[in-house]
Structure formats: structure tokens, C-alpha cells
Amino acid sequence: MKIVFATGNRGKLREAAEILGEGFELVTPADMGITEEIPETGDTLKENSIQKAQYLYERMGCNCFADDTGLEVDALGGAPGVHSARYATDGHDFDANIVKLLAELAKVPDQPRTARFKSVVTLIIDGEMHFFEGTLEGKIAQERVGTQGFGYDPVFIADEAPGHTVAELGDEFKNRISHRGKALRAMAAWLRENS
Numbered sequence: 501m502k503i504v505f506a507t508g509n510r511g512k513l514r515e516a517a518e519i520l521g522e523g524f525e526l527v528t529p530a531d532m533g534i535t536e537e538i539p540e541t542g543d544t545l546k547e548n549s550i551q552k553a554q555y556l557y558e559r560m561g562c563n564c565f566a567d568d569t570g571l572e573v574d575a576l577g578g579a580p581g582v583h584s585a586r587y588a589t590d591g592h593d594f595d596a597n598i599v600k601l602l603a604e605l606a607k608v609p610d611q612p613r614t615a616r617f618k619s620v621v622t623l624i625i626d627g628e629m630h631f632f633e634g635t636l637e638g639k640i641a642q643e644r645v646g647t648q649g650f651g652y653d654p655v656f657i658a659d660e661a662p663g664h665t666v667a668e669l670g671d672e673f674k675n676r677i678s679h680r681g682k683a684l685r686a687m688a689a690w691l692r693e694n695s
């Protein structure tokens with residue numbers, strides 16, 4: 501099945517292709533000649549996820565899905581949350597975001613470092629919206645370790661793999677336990693049953 505993934509994030513695209521497997525051919529906005537950044541101005545992950553999928557559906561009239569993901573850190577009142585991509589700067593600067601996250605946590609040394617990734621996927625099929633969600637619980641490491649994955653992976657330790665950051669685990673293990681893996685496998689199951 502050919503389906504458009506409304507993302508400009510190459511890490512997400514790589515993971516989604518592996519999670520969904522051979523039955524799905526993923527097309528990106530860039531493949532369709534869309535070069536502008538798709539707006540995400542909502543106050544929640546769900547609003548942003550809808551906004552990205554709807555933008556593409558209205559622009560191209562194609563079945564598509566979008567993923568909005570945020571990192572919620574308990575000691576920071578749920579930040580960076582919906583602002584995860586632009587936590588430190590206006591761009592998607594993964595390194596600057598990690599530096600800011602560790603600096604903010606250094607200001608509250610007595611607080612637990614528990615955190616979670618949450619993904620909300622919006623699928624639009626023939627104009628109808630469907631939602632799929634996934635969460636990965638864990639905690640924030642004291643320093644960055646590992647080179648795999650993307651975003652906050654070098655400082656996120658999943659409960660399923662204590663002692664290692666997600667950036668040390670590799671895509672295959674990450675996809676098995678991750679927020680995005682859970683949400684996209686649920687979407688794939690829905691698509692297999694309903695189309």
C-alpha cells in the first residue's frame with residue numbers, strides 16, 4: 501500500500517519504514533514537490549498531528565498520516581512536551597535541545613528524572629480521521645551517550661533497557677518498544693483490517 505507520511509524528519513521516516521515493513525510504500529511531501537515546512541502551531545500533540553495530516557490532505561487530496569511526538573519530563577512540569585522540536589532554538593537543533601534539557605534538570609537536582617515520549621498519529625483515509633497513540637516510559641540520563649536514533653535518544657533511558665540510552669540500542673530494538681512503534685503498528689493493523 502502506497503501512503504504519504506507528512507514528515508520532514510528523516511529519522512522518523514527511517515523508523516516508520518522499518519516499523520510498517522514491506523507491505524507499505526512511504527511517500528514524503530518532499531517526494532511530491534512540497535518544499536515548505538508544514539505548520540505545527542497547536543497547543544497539544546493531537547492538534548499538531550491533525551494539523552500536519554490535514555495540511556497535506558487539503559493540499560494534495562491524498563490519503564496520508566502524520567506523527568507528532570513530544571518528550572514529557574516530570575521534573576520540568578511536562579516540558580518540553582509539544583515544544584520538543586523547538587525547545588532551545590527556532591530550528592530543529594537536536595544538540596542544542598539536549599544541552600538545554602540537561603541544564604534545566606541540573607537546576608532541580610533533587611527531582612526524579614522520570615520522563616516519557618508520547619506519539620500521536622493522525623491517519624486520514626478518504627477524508628476520515630483516525631488516531632493512534634504510543635508511549636515509552638523512562639528517565640533522562642545524566643549525560644549524552646550513543647550515536648544512533650535521533651532527537652533526544654542520546655539522553656533517554658527506556659524502562660525496558662536500563663543502563664543504556666535509546667541512542668545505544670539501535671533501530672530494531674527501539675522500534676520494538678517505542679512510542680512510534682506502538683502507534684504505527686496499531687495504524688498498520690487498522691489499515692489491514694479496513695482497506
Ligand code: ITT
Nearest residue numbers: 506507508509567568569584585592650651652653
Ligand atoms: P515532523 O513534524 O516533520 O514530522 P519534527 O521533528 O518537527 O518532524 P515532532 O514535532 O513530532 O517532529 O517532534 C518533536 C521533536 O521531538 C523532534 O524534533 C525530536 O527532537 C524529538 N523526537 C521526536 N521523536 C523522537 C524519538 O523517537 N526519539 C527522540 N527524540 C524524538
